[in-house]
Amino acid sequence: MSATLDIAVVGATGTLGRALLEVLGDSRFPVGKLYPLASERAAAEGDTVTFRRHDLSVGDAEGFDFAKVQLVLLAVPAALADGLAADATEAGAAVLDLSAAQRHNPALVLADLNGNGPAAGQRVVCPDGLSLALATLLDGLAPAGVEMADITALLPVSAHGRAAMDELAGQTTALFNLSETTTQVFDRRMAFNLLPASLAEHQRQHADISRLLGSPAVGISLNLATAPLFFGATLALTLRGSAVSLDAVRTVWAANTLIRLEDDAAALSPADAASRPDLTVAGLQQQGSQLCAWVAFDPVRWAALHALRLSARTLAALHQPA
Structure with a gap:
């Protein structure tokens, strides 16, 4: 069986979140289970998103068990990013943060054009599309x-x-x-x-x-x-x-x-x-x-495409032979 990743897209109802779902869905990236997540309000209102011709219900990011996934794509406002990233990394997930919350923090890895995706339990920051x-x-x-x-x-x-x-x-x-x-x-x-x-x-x-x-x-x-x-x-x-x-x-x-x-x-x-x-x-x-x-x-699409390339590198790293 080919290697897959279970992925959570956090901020799935926003502009960047929808772009992530689109480029991921149009690609041949081997997604196992996909969890679209957003705010409690969006989840309570029964919002749905489309991924590879399937309508998926949007879940509440705050109450999600990030141990269910290997990769988290974080596309939320900066004010929400740190708490959600901490929850995900503590659960052992690799986190690719597309928010602006920590782009200037030298303690975090900034994923440049040739950089690696995040490892398990690691948070890596993605640059914005213009940069x-x-x-x-x-x-x-x-x-x-x-x-x-x-x-x-x-x-x-x-x-x-x-x-x-x-x-x-x-x-x-x-x-x-x-x-x-x-x-x-x-x-x-x-x-x-x-x-x-x-x-x-x-x-x-x-x-x-x-x-x-x-x-x-x-x-x-x-x-x-x-x-x-x-x-x-x-x-x-x-x-x-x-x-x-x-x-x-x-x-x-x-x-x-x-x-x-x-x-x-x-x-x-x-x-x-x-x-x-x-x-x-x-x-x-x-x-x-x-x-x-x-x-x-x-x-927006350029940032999403870069996230897809980094996700592929995370997939390769997580499934390397020991």
Whole structure:
């Protein structure tokens, strides 16, 4: 019999939790039993999720016996993550934490692009989708003459969770009906608008990227804004360096199976990128001592796909011969 893992997806009714269920369900990952878990309220209301064409009832994460599973995928708000992670590791489960609770804690392992998944009884922290995408794009570019990367990122509301998506939908409907809009997640109207990130958000994101990349050979300048898109992000990317080489950069990216190159920027679509397993880089061109390109991907899906890769490494490690 082939090796399988029994898995709990905690936060299964949220945006990231649903993305985890989708990529896990679409893959050939050998899942034994799957337990979708969420808040007591979601469980009490009888919420269900779909996994590999089966409707599964959502259980209460607080009362769950984590000894039933070997792997826990934790996709909950930061305030809830530490307690649930402690319960799971004490029960002997491997925990992959996709929350932001401990991303800056040097005592915990941060799972980079080539990192291992968690071992039994261990908590490993997963970087956010934007940091993972930038690490993928910048990996190996220093030998191609790249010294600095200037990035403007237009992020979807799904990066802020399910409540943000509901708010955008409600505001859009209200505006079409000539009604007043309400705001709760964002401090200003999101529909038909563009909201630059605060200084604190820029600092948090830069800290996340810096920890993931360590001491990068390529410097990073980052500007963030949230766009009125449900899914799919767009990056305007400029690579600078006194000896930057278009051919060398193209060669590096062409060798990376996680990157898809398109010559024409008109082929770029954040909506299409939301369902793809790779980063789409389009319209790469040289302008003097700099290169310019557009990039499309979905940060929520990208984090979920990284979690799937790490889960496969956990599976392999747990079933290694003694």
